[in-house]
Amino acid sequence: MVRTPYGRVLANRVALATNAFPSLVKRHRLYTVPVYDYALMTEPLTDEQLASIGWRNRQGFSDAANQFHYVRLSTDNRILWGGYDTLYHYRGRVRAEHDQRPETFATLARHFFRTFPQLEGLRFTHAWGGAIDTCTRFSAFFDTTHRGRVAFAAGFTGLGVGATRFGAEVMLDLLAGERTERTQLEMVRRKPLPFPPEPVRWAGIQATRWSLARADENSGRRNLWLKTLDRLGLGFGS
Ligand SMILES: Cc1cc2nc3c(=O)[nH]c(=O)nc-3n(C[C@H](O)[C@H](O)[C@H](O)COP(=O)(O)OP(=O)(O)OC[C@H]3O[C@@H](n4cnc5c(N)ncnc54)[C@H](O)[C@@H]3O)c2cc1C
Numbered sequence: 001m002v003r004t005p006y007g008r009v010l011a012n013r014v015a016l017a018t019n020a021f022p023s024l025v026k027r028h029r030l031y032t033v034p035v036y037d038y039a040l041m042t043e044p045l046t047d048e049q050l051a052s053i054g055w056r057n058r059q060g061f062s063d064a065a066n067q068f069h070y071v072r073l074s075t076d077n078r079i080l081w082g083g084y085d086t087l088y089h090y091r092g093r094v095r096a097e098h099d100q101r102p103e104t105f106a107t108l109a110r111h112f113f114r115t116f117p118q119l120e121g122l123r124f125t126h127a128w129g130g131a132i133d134t135c136t137r138f139s140a141f142f143d144t145t146h147r148g149r150v151a152f153a154a155g156f157t158g159l160g161v162g163a164t165r166f167g168a169e170v171m172l173d174l175l176a177g178e179r180t181e182r183t184q185l186e187m188v189r190r191k192p193l194p195f196p197p198e199p200v201r202w203a204g205i206q207a208t209r210w211s212l213a214r215a216d217e218n219s220g221r222r223n224l225w226l227k228t229l230d231r232l233g234l235g236f237g238s
Pocket of ligand 1: 039
């Protein structure tokens with residue numbers, strides 16, 4: 001039963017898609033941590049500014065670092081510039097005040113002008129962040145509880161705009177109790193490794209962030225910690 005300002009909704013099958021917020025099913029909370037990701041948006045570029053960077057076909061792109069930036073051009077020719085600096089707060093706190101982080105915005109702005117020196121002086125009109133539902137294998141996972149009447153999907157790890165549609169279809173298959181091509185996928189049948197409890201969780205995430213930053217500074221060379229995670233099938237290499 002869901003209580004809303006408009007009344008109660010009763011259903012005997014439920015798809016839970018609560019993203020980085022704590023799952024209503026307690027055991028699922030071990031599988032995701034909220035990691036904050038941030039983005040900037042510029043004012044609209046003039047035709048001359050756009051021509052100066054030679055971005056002709058409006059592609060979205062990202063760089064190939066571990067701590068990568070993602071970049072898009074909006075329909076009104078603003079540049080969305082995000083990523084790089086991700087942040088985990090001890091005990092996985094999700095708070096509205098974490099949505100703004102001036103240090104990260106300053107880092108992103110510095111990287112922006114290093115990439116597009118021709119745009120020096122361009123203003124950023126928007127800056128924001130939000131929590132992403134990170135799981136140890138960096139791709140969505142699924143589960144059912146209450147004898148198949150509750151389905152759950154999460155763990156999109158910041159790549160959910162397209163993938164959550166697939167996630168919803170998987171949940172509908174699971175709730176219908178149907179054996180489909182989707183429900184037979186290994187990524188649907190198997191769950192990622194859970195995160196350890198705090199403070200080991202916090203230490204592990206900090207060690208991983210530090211190691212990824214070092215790898216980026218050393219031509220991608222991975223240290224012992226990252227190689228161990230790779231061997232265990234954790235992270236983007238999973
Ligand atoms: C800064 C930033 C940049 C991103 N960039 C990209 C990108 O470039 N490409 C990409 O693919 N993805 C990106 N993502 C991730 C993407 O936005 C998410 O993966 C996707 O929006 C998740 O969709 P969802 O439906 O799972 O969750 P949401 O859209 O967050 O919906 C979850 C809903 O559940 C509600 N909810 C939670 N708990 C409860 C509860 N207990 N009771 C009632 N309601 C509840 C919430 O209020 C919310 O409305 C980005 C995320 C951030 C923060």
